[in-house]
Amino acid sequence: MNEEEIIICRCEDITLADIRCMLQAGVDDVEEMKRLLRCGMGPCQGRTCRPLIMQEVASHRGVDLEDMKVPVFRPPFIPVKLGLLAEAYERRGEQDNGQTS
């Protein structure tokens, strides 16, 4: 099995080889790996790859998934353009007119 051919995080193009390379280097914490590789930080925010990475790290460490530390789920968890936030800031103080759009 060629680990370089197996894509784990599709958003950020991270392969199984990348993940295992981190594990070999002693990075066996999902949160830390996320910071170094950006896995789980793309448009899907890890919905697809998080379980795969957790599984890989758990079996490397020889622990049950249940005993793994869960990465933090920060808001926003969907892609948001900065312009949108800036525009909302411009609108601050406006009265709520009951419309959401």
Add this chain to the structure above:
Amino acid sequence: MIWMRECEVAVVGGGPAGLSAALEASTLGAEVVVLDRDDGPGGQLIKQTHRFFGSRAQHAGVRGIDIPDILTEEATEQGVEMIFGAEVAGYYPDGVLTFKKDQKWCKLRPERVIFCTGASERFLAFPGSDLPGVYGAGAVQTLMNVHGVRPGQRVLMVGAGNIGLIVSYQLLQAGVDVVAIVEAAFDIGGYAVHASKVRRLGVPIMTRHTVTRAHGQQQVEGATLMQLDEDWDPVEGTEQYVDCEAICLAVGLNPLAELMWQAGCSMAWIPQLGGYVPICDEDLQTTVEGVYVAGDASGVEEASSAMMEGRLAGLGCAHSLDRVDSDRYRQRREELLHELAALRSGPTGAKIREGLQKMQQAQPLRQVLVEGSDC
């Protein structure tokens, strides 16, 4: 203050659980706003072309695709406001929900919130699994049942649970050749009635097998299947090549729990319910007051159970807002719990019952997202 509106009850997700929750709470007099990222109501129901099981309360005999209209019409009559195309982005410690709608950033502060966010499909990683033609079973159902598009002429199904079996049957109905159903476990996970139906139509179900490679340059052209040993590793020398244009993965669902983590709910790892789920009481209120959950987000189950859970959560919200007297609340709650127990009875509900029991003794886990913490 940044632009914000308030409401009594916000329901996140307009699928079977969310619509039922909104309907129950609004019927009892609560002001309800439903947020859904899609253009219309229904969630997963919009692709469920099969007739439902259960009792009248769960619309037994009605096709899944027809249920959203029934629920939406009733909810609209009760004054429920539905906001579609609203993508929820987060839930904050001060009880504010943020969402994106028509390229605008919006905020909603509800007094009660019901998370009916559903679940996401699990994926398998193997060489070629990123090729066009590798689909989740939900995507295949959307393609065929919503858009009328076949995923390919020859399809390999991975997973022999109910979703894998039902989608295989729908593929056959659409004139697609299902080359095989592979299942890593020893047994077929789905109902025997569904398995027999696809077998009669000539589809082999190969237990203890998995897909180890997708072949093709630009898109899927074939797949390698291998047998598994006791350690769930592929056995050398058992490689089989199958010719196919698409690979459909039906290997389970994970509850979508981001919002519950953000709300600071105590969560528990319960594999029988699909992974991390919030710890709830019988009203489906989480450990955070005013935060409720229903449907697959509280544990992966059938849509029929999701509707009953939605009703329970909606009832609980209305009760906590003093919209229903205690006698009526207790009576209605008994009714709904009875319906749920019936849906979860028998051998098919064993896994769910086990999961719910496990929740009683679960070790809760909690994340705190506040200023000054290390999160």
